[in-house]
Amino acid sequence: MFINFTYGYIRIYSGRRRLMTKVTLEVNGKKVSKDVPDHTLLSVFLRDNLNLTGTHVGCDTSQCGACVVHVNGKSIKSCSTLAADIEGSKVTTIEGLAKDGKLHPMQAAFKKTHGLQCGYCTPGMVMSAVDLLQTKKNPSDQEIREWLEGNICRCTGYQNIVAAVKEAATKM
Amino acid sequence: MKSFNYHAPKDVKDASKLASSSSAFLAGGMTTIPSMKLGLASYKDVIDIKNIKKLSGIKVSGKTVTVGATTKHVEVATSKDVKKAIPALAKLAGNIGDAQVRNRGTIGGSISNNDPSACYPSACMALNAVIHTNKRKIDAEKFFTGMFETALKSGELVEAVEFQIPEKADYQKHPNPASRYAIIGVFVAKHKKDVNVAVTGAKSCVYIDKDLSKKLSSNFSVSAIEGTEVKSSGMNSDMHASAEYRANLVSLYAKKAVEAC
Numbered sequence: 001m002f003i004n005f006t007y008g009y010i011r012i013y014s015g016r017r018r019l020m021t022k023v024t025l026e027v028n029g030k031k032v033s034k035d036v037p038d039h040t041l042l043s044v045f046l047r048d049n050l051n052l053t054g055t056h057v058g059c060d061t062s063q064c065g066a067c068v069v070h071v072n073g074k075s076i077k078s079c080s081t082l083a084a085d086i087e088g089s090k091v092t093t094i095e096g097l098a099k100d101g102k103l104h105p106m107q108a109a110f111k112k113t114h115g116l117q118c119g120y121c122t123p124g125m126v127m128s129a130v131d132l133l134q135t136k137k138n139p140s141d142q143e144i145r146e147w148l149e150g151n152i153c154r155c156t157g158y159q160n161i162v163a164a165v166k167e168a169a170t171k172m
Numbered sequence: 173m174k175s176f177n178y179h180a181p182k183d184v185k186d187a188s189k190l191a192s193s194s195s196a197f198l199a200g201g202m203t204t205i206p207s208m209k210l211g212l213a214s215y216k217d218v219i220d221i222k223n224i225k226k227l228s229g230i231k232v233s234g235k236t237v238t239v240g241a242t243t244k245h246v247e248v249a250t251s252k253d254v255k256k257a258i259p260a261l262a263k264l265a266g267n268i269g270d271a272q273v274r275n276r277g278t279i280g281g282s283i284s285n286n287d288p289s290a291c292y293p294s295a296c297m298a299l300n301a302v303i304h305t306n307k308r309k310i311d312a313e314k315f316f317t318g319m320f321e322t323a324l325k326s327g328e329l330v331e332a333v334e335f336q337i338p339e340k341a342d343y344q345k346h347p348n349p350a351s352r353y354a355i356i357g358v359f360v361a362k363h364k365k366d367v368n369v370a371v372t373g374a375k376s377c378v379y380i381d382k383d384l385s386k387k388l389s390s391n392f393s394v395s396a397i398e399g400t401e402v403k404s405s406g407m408n409s410d411m412h413a414s415a416e417y418r419a420n421l422v423s424l425y426a427k428k429a430v431e432a433c
Contacts, residue, residue, distance in 0.1 A: 021178060038178035038218075041205075061206045063350060068272055077272045080205045084178045085198070085220055128271065149352065150270025 023083045027052070028096030038084055043067045045083035046093060054094035054123050058152070065151035068124040069093045075131035077150070094123035097130070105171035106130050106164070115164030117155040125151045129165045133172050139165070173205075174214040180223045184306050184329060190219050191327035197221050199242050199281035202273050227280070227331055232257050238304075238334045241280025249274060258299065260341035260359070264291050267345060269352050280330040283315070286322050286377070287353065288408070291345065293378035294359035297370035299335040306331055319376040338363050340392075340433040344425040346373075348412055355413050356421040360429035362392055369426055374407050374418050384426050394427050 023040070024033040027050060034049045046052045046069070055078055058066035062080040069078045070092040097104035103111065106126050116122045125148065132139060132147040139147065144165045145158065153161060181187040187197065195217035198204055207213040221227060227242040232253045239248060248254055249266030268274055268282075268291050282292040283303065296303070296312035303310045306329045315323050324330070341361040345354045354373035361368045367388040369381045387396045404419035413421070 019175065037175055039173050039175050039208075041173075041209075060209065062202065062273070065270070065272065074275045075272050076275050080201060080209075081276065082178065082198075082201070082205070082218075082220075084180075085201070085222070087180075131271070147271050150272045152350075 021084045026090045040083045042078035042081040042083045052093050052095050066121050066124040068127040075128050106168040109164040109168035113160050113163040115160040121153045138169050173209045176215050176218045178218050180220040187219050188327050200277040202277040203285050236334050238332050239279050240332050241330045242278045245274035245277050257337050260343045264343040284330050288319050288376050289353040289373040294357050294370040294372040298359040298361035298368040302334045304332040316378050342429040342432040344428040346421050358425040358429050394430050
């Protein structure tokens with residue numbers, strides 16, 4: 001019998017089931033290794049196990065994009081990815097963008113153009129937009145809007161977000 | 173989400189051995205994981221097949237394009253080979269979900285799930301695809317058997333999808349603005365002898381519109397299907413679109429697709 005407190009509630013397992021798996025990742029340049037239940041989502045791993053709470057969970061059904069992080073350089077939704085599934089990968093979260101206390105050009109652009117209001121969707125927006133500029137250096141307004149289809153903002157509208165990505169494109 | 177055991181076998185045999193009535197194969201997980209989180213599905217064992225190398229990749233031979241089961245949407249969308257052989261297939265893959273879904277989601281997962289509004293099943297039907305599993309080869313029209321149902325048996329795993337290269341093809345989708353699933357998706361493919369018009373999103377399962385296909389087979393032009401009334405009986409009605417609206421979209425998008433060919 002095993003009692004699991006991982007999610008703040010008690011679950012009692014019995015029998016011989018294997019419950020934990022060791023997940024080793026490189027998160028924001030730092031190697032981390034944790035024993036977690038097999039069904040641990042990457043978003044949970046980042047937030048609860050590593051205290052990297054910059055990755056937000058909005059809809060929790062992979063539509064809103066607040067949880068976007070990079071895995072091996074590509075943007076993905078961490079709320080719909082198992083931590084065990086990306087064993088050995090390099091993960092970058094919003095906390096990993098700023099270098100030496102200086103904002104990443106995308107973060108600076110969001111600040112400059114006021115590409116946010118409440119800020120809840122912003123980490124996902126920023127991570128997604130950084131991936132866009134890796135794929136395409138000078139995207140058009142249309143391409144930016146299409147790319148950000150997977151990121152939903154419920155307060156600003158998207159004008160300033162698109163402006164931020166365009167601004168960042170001149171700096172990256 | 174209920175707990176489960178996670179497995180990541182290295183070959184198809186091991187994956188198949190692990191399978192049971194309470195297991196699921198996991199590829200991109202873009203449907204499986206949200207379904208488990210919502211409590212719509214639960215499994216004792218989740219068998220991740222992404223580490224099986226032979227299941228990923230794109231091969232083009234003279235007459236066919238074969239896409240491995242764990243090939244991601246982004247890979248199909250950006251593949252030079254696919255763009256050259258079947259541009260409509262690359263276009264379809266490039267408009268599934270959003271960028272992050274395309275970075276994870278796979279063709280094998282999409283067709284095995286057989287969501288009634290998924291895009292890929294329409295391409296399989298219109299392009300006379302053959303689904304290769306670890307046990308047999310199944311024609312697309314026999315593969316998609318109903319809503320979220322396929323001909324796959326327990327432990328049977330899609331290994332690859334072999335598409336027939338058409339003379340011309342196009343895919344037109346009216347996406348749900350939130351999920352980007354097809355409210356209606358119409359895949360038109362003109363082969364040497366006949367034309368297939370496959371429709372997704374309209375009914376409980378992807379299907380070939382025989383009337384439109386027949387008319388386009390004898391005359392491949394918009395005028396051949398101008399004024400053709402698509403019947404709304406059996407079509408889905410929901411908050412996004414009524415059956416009548418969907419029926420109208422089928423005929424509209426079929427014309428759009430023929431025009432774009």
